[in-house]
Amino acid sequence: MFTGIVTDLGTVREVQPIGGGHDLRLVIGTSPAFLAAPVPVALGASIACSGVCLTAVQLGGDWFAVDASAETLSKTTLGGWRAGTRVNLERSLRMGDELGGHLVAGHVDxxxxxxxxxxxxxxxxxxxxxxxxxxxxxxxxxxxxxxxxxxxxxxxxxxxxxxxxxxxxxxxxxxxxxxxxxxxxxxxxxxxxxxxxxxxxxx
The missing domain is CATH 2.40.30.20 (Elongation Factor Tu (Ef-tu); domain 3)
Structure with a gap:
């Protein structure tokens, strides 16, 4: 669950075809602060990437990677992302966090x-x-x-x-x-x- 309050602007660094070329792995550069605060992002964490809830499958000091299935690519703009594409980023809502926007599921319609x-x-x-x-x-x-x-x-x-x-x-x-x-x-x-x-x- 998210709030729709963007906390960092990321940049797509790599787009890697996976799953026989039907799916994509996206490597997204971000600030170390985004990945560190208030607690470090863990593998398996949910991150909203321009409104799409995706799972962090790899982590670096200033980047993370997510996998997007063919279904996600067909319903969102992710299939058109290339190296250099800018991405709105938001970490998932934690209990006690301020709800500054509105409740957003990260499930693009x-x-x-x-x-x-x-x-x-x-x-x-x-x-x-x-x-x-x-x-x-x-x-x-x-x-x-x-x-x-x-x-x-x-x-x-x-x-x-x-x-x-x-x-x-x-x-x-x-x-x-x-x-x-x-x-x-x-x-x-x-x-x-x-x-x-x-x-x-x-x-």
Missing amino acids: GTGEVLSATAENGSVRWRFRAPAALAPFIATKGSIAIDGVSLTVNEVDREVFGVNIIPHTATVTTFGTLQPGARVNLEIDMLARYVARQREFGA
Whole structure:
């Protein structure tokens, strides 16, 4: 479980085909502080990588490696990652940690497309197109995780929705280099997911 508050920007160092070329091992460089505090990351720990919960299978002083299955590659942006790709990183939530964003599972529901980024007062309004199947779960003033970043939805028009990014968020996440046309990982608010499931059964 995560909060959608990114604590480090990592960089993909290596992309290694495994599993007969169907899966990938990703080596991601990060800061030693990210791996050390508040307790050292252990093998098998969960790390959110641009919103995707992955398991650390190898560790170094300033890097870790994760494996991504064909299923994960088909549902997320990870299949397009290359050496140099920037990655939002968050360690899993520990009991007693501050819940600064919203509860994020790290289970990506699908990918969206960046449509535009427009300056709006002191922030930037980013607009995205979500898959039609996810659009009903995105509501104005609801929460959404975009590439692992917890954000508030400020507008919705069918499959298109918008969020505002302040300069601090742009500096400490991949929003600082994101461009229109890019694909992003989307995770809808888990509360919306369960409400929809209840309505499906007439609860």
